[in-house]
Amino acid sequence: MHEMQVKVPGDAPREYTITIGADLLSSLWPRIKASFGTHRAFVITDEHVAAAGHLETLLGGRNIPSFVIRPAGEVSKNINTTVAIIEAMEKAYLGRDTVVVALGGGTVGDMAGFAAAIFKRGVPVVQIPTTTLAQADSAVGGKTGVDSSVSKNAFGAFWHPAAVYIDVSTLQTLDERQYRAGLVEAIKHGLIADAEYFELIESQLDAILTREPDILQTMAQHNCRIKGDVVEADPREQNQRRMLNYGHTIGHAVESASDYEMLHGEAIAVGIVAAGLIEAEMGLSEPGRLDRIRGILEKLGVPVNVPDQMDENKLIDILKHDKKAVDSWPKFVLIDQLGRIHQQDGRYAVDVDRKIVEKVLKQLR
Amino acid sequence: MHEMQVKVPGDAPREYTITIGADLLSSLWPRIKASFGTHRAFVITDEHVAAAGHLETLLGGRNIPSFVIRPAGEVSKNINTTVAIIEAMEKAYLGRDTVVVALGGGTVGDMAGFAAAIFKRGVPVVQIPTTTLAQADSAVGGKTGVDSSVSKNAFGAFWHPAAVYIDVSTLQTLDERQYRAGLVEAIKHGLIADAEYFELIESQLDAILTREPDILQTMAQHNCRIKGDVVEADPREQNQRRMLNYGHTIGHAVESASDYEMLHGEAIAVGIVAAGLIEAEMGLSEPGRLDRIRGILEKLGVPVNVPDQMDENKLIDILKHDKKAVDSWPKFVLIDQLGRIHQQDGRYAVDVDRKIVEKVLKQLR
Known part of the structure; x- marks a missing residue:
C-alpha cells in the first residue's frame, strides 16, 4: 500500500466593491464594461424587472444576450x-470569458449567481439588486441556489459577486407588498447586530415607507456594512454567519409550507416573532422587546402569526429537512438583547428543544 | 454615491491523501468512518459497479443510503x-453533515463530485475510482460536472476530494474495451510530463494488458504524482493545468460527435494523434515520435482516426462551443518533445489556426 498527499492551494483573498446611490442604472454599463473588458456579458433578469423598464435603462439600446425569467418569483427558482x-x-456561444449580470430581486440574484457558479465550472457575477430584499440582504454574501421539489436551496453554491451596484431608485417601481416585505431583512440586521440601526428604522419608518431616497441610501449602507462584516468574518457559514439566519429557521418552513405564496420577508417576519417567543421560553427576553418588534412589523403590514390554515405537523416535517439540520433537527439563532446574538459555548446557532418549538408554533396563531 | 469594500477571505490551503493498493475495498469502510466520524455517508455508484459486486464489498452488509446510476455511462451524465x-x-433526510462516497468510473466520480459540490452549497466527497480512466485521471484534481444537451460539462464546479482510495483490484472486473480506453490517459501523462513513464508503459504494455497488480500500482503512483503536481500548481486551470487537456480539445469534439458511443479514452486517442499532426504542421515534431504514439495506441486497440461517418463541419461547430473557447475558438495543448509541453510566451494552451485544424481533420481518415 502506498500513500501520497495532494495539496489543494487556498484561494487568494479578494475584495469587491459595493456602490450605493440613486439614479445609477443608466450610467452603469460603461462601468461594468471597464471592469470586465475582455469578458462578454450575459444579463439575467425577470419579467417584472423588464416590464418596469430597468433592463432597457441598464442596456441603453446595446445588443447584449439576456435571459428574462418568466414567471418572476420563487415559482421559477428551480x-x-x-x-x-x-x-x-x-x-x-458564451465561454469562460463571460460575466453574468444579475438585474433583479432575490430570486434573480440567487438564480443568476448559481448559474454563474456552475456555468463551465464558474464565471464571475455582478449583482444589481432592485428590491428591498435583495438590496438589504441577498445581493451581498455569495449565497446562491435554487429549490428542489423537496426543499429550498437544495442546490446551491457559495459564489461571491465580483461587484454589487445598489441603485435605490429602482425601488420606486417595486409593488407595495414586495417593498414592505423586503424591509424585514433590514429590521433583522438591527436586531442581530446594531440596536441603534433598529431604532433608526423604528423612528424613520414613515420616510422609509414613502421611499425617500436619502433614508434608503442610508439603510443600504447600514445593511451592507452589517452583512459584509459578518460574511467577511465567516464566508462559508461555519459559525458566526449563522446569525444572519435569525428568524429564518421557522421563517423558511413557513415560506415553504405556504407553497411560496408568502413572500420571503413575510415568512421571516413570522420567524422573527417565533424567535422572540422561543427567547421568552428560554429566559432570553427583555421587557418590551418583543412588543416593539411586533409593533414595527405590524406597522409594515407583514404577518406576525402562522396562517390559520397552515398545519403544524407540516412545519415540523419541513424543519427536519432544514439544510442546516444535524440529525434531522435544526439549530436556532436567538438574541439575548437588542443587537446581540445569544451564544452557547461560542456557537451562534444553538439547541432548542423540539417541545419548545411545538409550543411556540401553537402560540403563533 | 457611496462605495464600500467587502473582503472575501481566501480558502485555507488543505491536503488530501491518495491511498493506492490492491484488495483495499473490503477494509475501507471503517477507515472512511474514522475520517468522517460525525458525517453520514451517501454512496453513489452505477449499475455496472454494483453488478460487479464492488458496492457490496465496500459496504459489507452495512445499511448505508445509496444511489445506483442507471444506465451506467455518459448517457446518464446529465x-x-x-x-x-x-x-x-x-x-x-441528509443535511450538511453528509459525506458523499463516489464508487465507480469517471462518470460516477464527475457526477458524485458535482452533486457533492452543489448539495446544500457543498459537502465533502470521497473518490473511490474503479476504472483505468478514473484511477489515472478523473478521481484526482477536483473537476466535476455534467453535460447539457449542447455540450460536455456545461454544468460543473471545482470540488476537490476529501480523500481518494485507489484499489487496483477493482480493475479486474472491468470489461476489456473500458480497460484499454482508460489507459490512454496514462499514456497522455507520459507524453506531457514524463518521457520515462511513457517508455515504461511502452515496454510493459503486455503486463499492463494482463492486469498484473504490481504494474497497475506503479502506474497509479505515476499517474497520481503527475496529475497531483499539475493540479497543485494550478488548481483552477489558469494556465499550467491546461496541459492535462492534451488531446482533449479535438478528443472531446469527437466524443461528442459520436454521441458518446466512443468511450472518453477512445476519443482522446484520436485527439492525441490529431495533436501530433498539428505539431507536425507547426514544426514541433521529432522524428518517429508520432509513429511511436500511434504504435502504442494501435496495440491498445483504440481508434487513431476520426470515424468515417463523422462530419468535419460538426466537429468544427463543437470546437466553437468548447468550454475553454475564447471568441468561439479554442486553444490547443501541444508538445515539442516527448514529456514536454510547447509553451507560447509562458502559455500552456496556444493558438492554432483554424485552417491547420481543418487540414488535420482531413488527414485523420
Whole structure:
C-alpha cells in the first residue's frame, strides 16, 4: 500500500466593491464594461424587472444576450430554470470569458449567481439588486441556489459577486407588498447586530415607507456594512454567519409550507416573532422587546402569526429537512438583547428543544 | 454615491491523501468512518459497479443510503441524474453533515463530485475510482460536472476530494474495451510530463494488458504524482493545468460527435494523434515520435482516426462551443518533445489556426 498527499492551494483573498446611490442604472454599463473588458456579458433578469423598464435603462439600446425569467418569483427558482439559463448561455456561444449580470430581486440574484457558479465550472457575477430584499440582504454574501421539489436551496453554491451596484431608485417601481416585505431583512440586521440601526428604522419608518431616497441610501449602507462584516468574518457559514439566519429557521418552513405564496420577508417576519417567543421560553427576553418588534412589523403590514390554515405537523416535517439540520433537527439563532446574538459555548446557532418549538408554533396563531 | 469594500477571505490551503493498493475495498469502510466520524455517508455508484459486486464489498452488509446510476455511462451524465441524486439525498433526510462516497468510473466520480459540490452549497466527497480512466485521471484534481444537451460539462464546479482510495483490484472486473480506453490517459501523462513513464508503459504494455497488480500500482503512483503536481500548481486551470487537456480539445469534439458511443479514452486517442499532426504542421515534431504514439495506441486497440461517418463541419461547430473557447475558438495543448509541453510566451494552451485544424481533420481518415 502506498500513500501520497495532494495539496489543494487556498484561494487568494479578494475584495469587491459595493456602490450605493440613486439614479445609477443608466450610467452603469460603461462601468461594468471597464471592469470586465475582455469578458462578454450575459444579463439575467425577470419579467417584472423588464416590464418596469430597468433592463432597457441598464442596456441603453446595446445588443447584449439576456435571459428574462418568466414567471418572476420563487415559482421559477428551480433547477429547470437554471438548465434553461445555462443552455441559453451556450446557445449564445458564451465561454469562460463571460460575466453574468444579475438585474433583479432575490430570486434573480440567487438564480443568476448559481448559474454563474456552475456555468463551465464558474464565471464571475455582478449583482444589481432592485428590491428591498435583495438590496438589504441577498445581493451581498455569495449565497446562491435554487429549490428542489423537496426543499429550498437544495442546490446551491457559495459564489461571491465580483461587484454589487445598489441603485435605490429602482425601488420606486417595486409593488407595495414586495417593498414592505423586503424591509424585514433590514429590521433583522438591527436586531442581530446594531440596536441603534433598529431604532433608526423604528423612528424613520414613515420616510422609509414613502421611499425617500436619502433614508434608503442610508439603510443600504447600514445593511451592507452589517452583512459584509459578518460574511467577511465567516464566508462559508461555519459559525458566526449563522446569525444572519435569525428568524429564518421557522421563517423558511413557513415560506415553504405556504407553497411560496408568502413572500420571503413575510415568512421571516413570522420567524422573527417565533424567535422572540422561543427567547421568552428560554429566559432570553427583555421587557418590551418583543412588543416593539411586533409593533414595527405590524406597522409594515407583514404577518406576525402562522396562517390559520397552515398545519403544524407540516412545519415540523419541513424543519427536519432544514439544510442546516444535524440529525434531522435544526439549530436556532436567538438574541439575548437588542443587537446581540445569544451564544452557547461560542456557537451562534444553538439547541432548542423540539417541545419548545411545538409550543411556540401553537402560540403563533 | 457611496462605495464600500467587502473582503472575501481566501480558502485555507488543505491536503488530501491518495491511498493506492490492491484488495483495499473490503477494509475501507471503517477507515472512511474514522475520517468522517460525525458525517453520514451517501454512496453513489452505477449499475455496472454494483453488478460487479464492488458496492457490496465496500459496504459489507452495512445499511448505508445509496444511489445506483442507471444506465451506467455518459448517457446518464446529465443534470436530470444530478437532480435525482440530490432529491434522493434529501429524501434520506441528509443535511450538511453528509459525506458523499463516489464508487465507480469517471462518470460516477464527475457526477458524485458535482452533486457533492452543489448539495446544500457543498459537502465533502470521497473518490473511490474503479476504472483505468478514473484511477489515472478523473478521481484526482477536483473537476466535476455534467453535460447539457449542447455540450460536455456545461454544468460543473471545482470540488476537490476529501480523500481518494485507489484499489487496483477493482480493475479486474472491468470489461476489456473500458480497460484499454482508460489507459490512454496514462499514456497522455507520459507524453506531457514524463518521457520515462511513457517508455515504461511502452515496454510493459503486455503486463499492463494482463492486469498484473504490481504494474497497475506503479502506474497509479505515476499517474497520481503527475496529475497531483499539475493540479497543485494550478488548481483552477489558469494556465499550467491546461496541459492535462492534451488531446482533449479535438478528443472531446469527437466524443461528442459520436454521441458518446466512443468511450472518453477512445476519443482522446484520436485527439492525441490529431495533436501530433498539428505539431507536425507547426514544426514541433521529432522524428518517429508520432509513429511511436500511434504504435502504442494501435496495440491498445483504440481508434487513431476520426470515424468515417463523422462530419468535419460538426466537429468544427463543437470546437466553437468548447468550454475553454475564447471568441468561439479554442486553444490547443501541444508538445515539442516527448514529456514536454510547447509553451507560447509562458502559455500552456496556444493558438492554432483554424485552417491547420481543418487540414488535420482531413488527414485523420
